[in-house]
Amino acid sequence: MKLTVNKDFLNESIQHVAKAISSRTTLPILSGIKLDASFSGLTLTASDTDISIQSFIPMEQEGKEIIRLTQKGSVVLPAKFFMEMIRKLPSDHIEIEVSQQFQTVIRAGSSEIQMVGLDPEEYPLLPEIEEDKTVTVASDLLKTMIRQTAFAVSATEATPVLTGVQWILNNDTLKLIGCDRHRLAQRHTPMEADENAQFSNVVISGRTLNELSKILPDGNTLVDMVVSDNQVLFRMERILFYSRILEGTYPDTSKLIPKSFQTQMVVRTRELMDAIDRAYLLSREERSNIVRMAMIDHETIEVSSSSTELGKVTETLVVSGLEGELLKISFNSKYMLDALKVVDSDKVRIGFTGSMSPIIIQPEDGTPILQLILPYRTTN
Amino acid sequence: MKLTVNKDFLNESIQHVAKAISSRTTLPILSGIKLDASFSGLTLTASDTDISIQSFIPMEQEGKEIIRLTQKGSVVLPAKFFMEMIRKLPSDHIEIEVSQQFQTVIRAGSSEIQMVGLDPEEYPLLPEIEEDKTVTVASDLLKTMIRQTAFAVSATEATPVLTGVQWILNNDTLKLIGCDRHRLAQRHTPMEADENAQFSNVVISGRTLNELSKILPDGNTLVDMVVSDNQVLFRMERILFYSRILEGTYPDTSKLIPKSFQTQMVVRTRELMDAIDRAYLLSREERSNIVRMAMIDHETIEVSSSSTELGKVTETLVVSGLEGELLKISFNSKYMLDALKVVDSDKVRIGFTGSMSPIIIQPEDGTPILQLILPYRTTN
Incomplete structure (x- = not known):
């Protein structure tokens, strides 16, 4: 195998397949990246047996030469060293030449790197998938x-x-x-x-x-x-x-998700996140992450947390469309923040079916997202 | 103590003094930040006994009110919780009120935080320094x-x-x-x-x-x-x-620094750093960080490293003004990179007094910086 390849294309391809490289592989050859050079281009493969990734570099793109192939062939190169070295090489064009016993020489500008390559025949085959x-x-x-x-x-x-x-x-x-x-x-x-x-x-x-x-x-x-x-x-x-x-x-x-709610309300996502985030600062010190939510009236809720050592955080929020019974409920603030973070909507609708039943969070903009959190059972 | 203070000023002041907070303090009160409010402004203090930092917030700046003081006084607040909470508060104005037993209430927008404060009288005094x-x-x-x-x-x-x-x-x-x-x-x-x-x-x-x-x-x-x-x-x-x-x-x-050199040369800082950095990639895998430098002739040097398992890196560099005997020398690549990184000059002059004597690196632009590295004793 002997070829010259554009550095940026090679680099990008390595970054892609490297995500399949595990640091604790049992099969030594899987700590390498396999390179296959053919007349159609260069294919890179990496695998940790759970994930396998293959990335392809074409000979040319939009009429611009990316690879100049002198001799086709294959080799497996040590992933970490190969990846870091290619990223740091000084030239736009990288020459890769494999000789006897998979000894590989990489040349770029005034740098010459000799790498101990491995036999590509020993590399496991990728799964075959039927297109049904x-x-x-x-x-x-x-x-x-x-x-x-x-x-x-x-x-x-x-x-x-x-x-x-x-x-x-x-x-x-x-x-x-x-x-x-x-x-x-x-x-x-x-x-x-x-x-x-x-x-x-x-x-x-x-x-x-x-x-x-x-x-x-x-x-x-x-x-x-x-x-x-x-x-x-x-x-x-x-x-x-x-x-x-x-x-x-x-x-x-599907059985976990309540079909109807005892209480519902709409709240501004950002405001609720910030309030819970501040309450979380305190609950985190207690190693519980528990935050309480109490509905004061049909327009106001209170989010709070407390710690005997540090003090208490109380946040007051205005809500809209609060229907049903006024509840007090406790939950893991970290879980609530995770859920609110991915909702991608200015306002969320939160549904309750009692202080011991699942809390349902859905974006008010109608995107079909549903987040469910089990409340924390507290005595107060 | 009771006052309202601008959030940005308070935040900046906390960030400054927090650098003196140690996570493993033996004196519990030193895990806090001391606040002293007087008619001239608010002073924050933090200390780990090795370092003490004091930061001052004036009552006003350029005619703009920063602090509104209702009652002067002092308190010590838990540093980590206070710092993170202030950063996350929703309003530009933060009210701090200390009551009985140093119980402190912080109000901002719709947030109310109760903090357990400590007695400022127990906080150690800062060192007294004579101005001589x-x-x-x-x-x-x-x-x-x-x-x-x-x-x-x-x-x-x-x-x-x-x-x-x-x-x-x-x-x-x-x-x-x-x-x-x-x-x-x-x-x-x-x-x-x-x-x-x-x-x-x-x-x-x-x-x-x-x-x-x-x-x-x-x-x-x-x-x-x-x-x-x-x-x-x-x-x-x-x-x-x-x-x-x-x-x-x-x-x-001063005795360590050679007065004259056996060999001297000038090299482009960036080029040398990049070459050593690539050689370091390999030497790091050998856990030695050793890189060799060999002067080939009066215009060319070679930087290299090798590993029996991975291979070899060889870098060729052009140098100028190489005077004296052609040397081979080995050194810790990490130390050389650290030294070159702070020289802040396009070119460096490197002086040698033999392959077992200190290497001296100085910027070619004349800034009075001197970096010395002891070579590594190798047999080849």
């Missing part, structure tokens, strides 16, 4: 839906399936659900799909989705999501992102 | 001199006096020296001082000087440095910064 269930989503929307749900997944591995986001595609909707034992985040979007393409138990690790989000392009470029039995592939213009589907059956969360 | 030795330096220059020397102090406390920067004022020069057992950084500036004001064994902790740097204003505002037996005070417009002087006698470092 494909759904196409705009990149922007996909990013937003992930941001609105992935934060709520369980951080502990006690129930592995809860560390993932459930993806459901039925005949008119794509729905994402993330939840742990204390909260739930749900977002859906209209999506036409024929009967064969539908799926319901596709659960993808929240951590994986956050990595995917960093790679998804901005704007409304279309991204294909291809689902097979135990793998899912997100296909972008020059990037393939493979992820394992988590095993286990995702719980039926 | 005062030197006045522009803030910008002081910041630069600290940046060029403080990084080189010893990080370990084995020889406490080496964790500090030595300040020497003789009749025409102010000189700062930082060193550990492997390197030395020295910067001086012309400064007239009469006989009584001179000093030589003033050693201030590098960590303290880095905190001072963050507070020093930009621009050439003048800062007074007042030196007493065991304390030094940096006096800015509205800030007093007290520091303990480290005990012990600073070693005579």
Whole structure:
């Protein structure tokens, strides 16, 4: 293998695939990035077996030469060293030459780097995915839906399936659900799909989705999501992102969501966030994060927290459209802040069905987002 | 004590004094910030006994009211909670009222915070400093001199006096020296001082000087440095910064610096930094940070590093004015990068007196900076 490649393209490609490199891999070859040079371009591959990412650099773009290929071939190079070195090289053009025993020489300007390469034949094959269930989503929307749900997944591995986001595609909707034992985040979007393409138990690790989000392009470029039995592939213009589907059956969360409310109100999102944030400063010192909300009358609520050592925070807020019984309720302020942060609406509607029942937060602008938080059981 | 104060002024003052708050204080009252309200303004004080900082907020500035005082008095408030809360309060005007038992109520907009205050009488007194030795330096220059020397102090406390920067004022020069057992950084500036004001064994902790740097204003505002037996005070417009002087006698470092060189050369600072930085990437993996420099001829040098596992980096650089014997020398790349980073000159002159003797780096623009690095003894 011998070629010269544009530094910026190579750098960008490395950044993309590097997201699949794990620092604690059991298979030494997976601490490397595989390079395959052919007459169509250069393909980079990285994998930690859960995630595999492939990025492609074409020979030219818009008539501008990106790669000059002298000899095709493959090699696996140590990811961390390769990545940092390419970023710091002084020239726009980088020459990569692989010789005997995968010894690789990289030349750029007045720098020459010899790297000990590994045999690409030892690199595991990527999963093969049959194209039976494909759904196409705009990149922007996909990013937003992930941001609105992935934060709520369980951080502990006690129930592995809860560390993932459930993806459901039925005949008119794509729905994402993330939840742990204390909260739930749900977002859906209209999506036409024929009967064969539908799926319901596709659960993808929240951590994986956050990595995917960093790679998804901005704007409304279309991204294909291809689902097979135990793998899912997100296909972008020059990037393939493979992820394992988590095993286990995702719980039926629809029963958790109340159908009607005892009390409802509308509040300005920013004001409520700031008030809870100040109350959180104190509750954090108590290591509980508990904040109380009390409805004073049909126009006013009070958000408060207290600590015997430090003092007390009391916030008064004006609300609108408060209907139903005046309640007092306690909740984890961190969970409430997380939920309010992703709602992306100036005002939110909050629904209650009693001080021991789930709190439901929905944007007032009608976007199909639903955030659920279980209240904290307090004696006062 | 009862007053209303402008949020931005209070916030800035808290940020300044908070640099003296230590998270592991033995004296509980030192985890607080002391507030003293008088008819001249509000004074904030924080201390960890090594450093004490006082910041003053005037009643008004340029005819604009900053403080409205209802009743003078003092209180000590928990630093972390007070600092974070003030930053997050919603209004421009903050009311602070201290009542019985130093119970304090802070009001801003629709927020009310009760804080458990402490008795200001229990707060330690600040050191008293006699005004016998005062030197006045522009803030910008002081910041630069600290940046060029403080990084080189010893990080370990084995020889406490080496964790500090030595300040020497003789009749025409102010000189700062930082060193550990492997390197030395020295910067001086012309400064007239009469006989009584001179000093030589003033050693201030590098960590303290880095905190001072963050507070020093930009621009050439003048800062007074007042030196007493065991304390030094940096006096800015509205800030007093007290520091303990480290005990012990600073070693005579002048003997370390060679008077003449066997070999000298001039090299572009940025090019050398980039080349060493790439060689460092590899040497770091070997946990040694060792980089080799070899003079090939009177115009060319080679910077290289190698690792049996990863490979080899070779960088070729063009130098000018290379005089004397062609040398091979090895050094700690991290130390060389630190030294080159603070030289602030497009070109540096590097002097050698053999491959086992100190390397001297000086800016080619004539600024009185001297960086010394001991070479690494290698067999090849």
